[in-house]
Amino acid sequence: MDLFELLPDDLLERFRARAKGYDERNEFFHEDLAELKSQGYLRMFATIDDGGLGFGLQQVAAAQRRLATAAPATALAINMHLVWTGVAHLLARRGDDSLRYVLAEAVAGEVFAFGNSEAGNDSVLFDSNTVAAPLGDGSYSFTGTKIFTSLSPAWTRLGIFGKDSTGQEPMLVHAFITRDTPGYSIKDDWNTLGMRASQSNTTVLDGAVAAADRVFRKLPVGPNADPLIFAIFACFETLLAAVYTGLGERALQIGVETVHKRRSKKTGKSYAQDPDIRWRIADAALAMDGLYPQVDAVARDVDGLVNHGGMWFPALVGVKVRATETARTVVDLIIRVSGGGSYFAGSELGRLYRDVLAGMFHPSDDESAHATIATAWLGPVEQ
Structure with missing residues (x-):
């Protein structure tokens, strides 16, 4: 599938027409998301053999540029899903299959979101204010506040990370939780100047448990070459x-x-x-x-x-x-x-x-x- 089949002109015109209403009503882009799903947009990074479109980052970036000409807030929010599926794709290309399930679940219709940003954390990925507490069976309990969680009304998988300070060396623990995971809440606080349709609400983690098989990285605090x-x-x-x-x-x-x-x-x-x-x-x-x-x-x-x-x-x-x-x-x-x-x-x-x-x-x-x-x-x- 080429770019113009994936995002034909008439589809972009529908997105552009809806963008005005989403912005005025401060409303999530449910209709856009449904149409993007039906086009296979959320499974771009998965291989054709696995049910995806077989795109690399260059093709996905071109698609996102085209989508943003019609609906920037839709494109910005979809970026968060594409970041996780892109990460899984890039790791697999480098011989690391630790996130292969992300691509399989994206093909199955799951929507991934990025729950890493924290207010005042200028270390970004190299430290965290969120507490990651080990539970003894390989699972972790996460407590902290994540900001700018795009796709808040629609995600089914949320990537999060926090700091485990229980050992000799603090470790940053990366994991996924699902929509059904208890112990989190989403604030209705996205009332912004722009990019309103992204509905990037604050997510509060209050003992949300990521299962052991969804804990995919433990890294030392600070910059590293992982x-x-x-x-x-x-x-x-x-x-x-x-x-x-x-x-x-x-x-x-x-x-x-x-x-x-x-x-x-x-x-x-x-x-x-x-x-x-x-x-x-x-x-x-x-x-x-x-x-x-x-x-x-x-x-x-x-x-x-x-x-x-x-x-x-x-x-x-x-x-x-x-x-x-x-x-x-x-x-x-x-x-x-x-x-x-x-x-x-x-x-x-x-x-x-x-x-x-x-x-x-x-x-x-x-x-x-x-x-x-x-x-x-x-x-x-x-x-």
């Missing part, structure tokens, strides 16, 4: 970049359409003939043209098992920051040429302006990305 960490960063950052690239792409399309329609009272010509507006449109197009090949190249190198060594993490955080910042710049440029209509509630461009702001909050943020890149080029800060 393939799981690379796989999570590779999928998370690349797919985020793809979503915001699609958002910027759509903003540019709207801008081109709008300036052709608007006419100057002074000259009688369309604003597409105004030299200042042409400059801004060209600026936006130049910015986007540099982004498409970067996202594609990073995803292609991940698929190709290219060894960038110590430059992998700078490449991954770099593409995420560039995509989110470029998209924000492009949306701002397009609003400047589109007139006051974009300021009214219900305007697609106005919604993109709100949606694009979420990009600065996803890890890696601007500060940590710059620290990562500076360390790669200059070495660590002297103590």
